[in-house]
Amino acid sequence: MQQIITNLSDPAWWFNGIFFILVGLAVAWIFKKIPIVLKSALRKRLAKTLRKIKYERWCASSVQYQLNSSQARFFVFIFTCFTYISWLAYDPLKIIFNESFFLGMLLTSPIYIIEIYWLMQDQYVKELIKRRRKLRITSQ
Template structure:
């Protein structure tokens, strides 16, 4: 019984109770806000893919960029693990865990860059195959940002 009374007089318990009710009130509206934000991000991503998928060079460039980020991530991870296992970062293992994560954060940042670029490249490749082939698209292909018909007319 004394433990319960001590817990009720403890300010951290009351802070936890108040925080619980505040978080419940905040998260009641969160799904609506997150849904709108998520739809906006998805729309921006789809517009980017529709703009880039017509240009085969852009698709290839983003695919190569994803592979380069993977190699960079792999090299940084191997280098960091080598430094931790036998180099000057061995004392880092004796420090608190959050210090290790702060030191490792550049590698995690490179991993996020690689995963984002890889996702974009996969989407571009997937949507590249969804292009419709029509008579007009065969006769005058559109390259990103240029209109070949106006170039041909100015050449004559």
């Protein structure tokens, strides 16, 4: 009983109790809001992409430009991969990978960034071509 009275009169005990309750509530609130925010952001991005496709699908040269842009990004990705593979043949880059795997991954991060950039464009082009086929051209 004496320990309970001592704890209730100690401000540090109250701070620890209230602090961790508030932290727990904040974490629960964040985990509750993250799916809502992500869903909203993805829907906005999809709507923006579809609006862009709606205007580009009418112009054949615009579709061809997007297709060529996707192919160019693929070639940049392949060139970057071959460049990094050739750099791995030299000792300085091998030493960096042997010393720190995470530093080596950081040095190769341009490969991953370019790959994501290319895949996003490729997905856009596929969607553009799919929507292009939905055009109904009526003879007047």
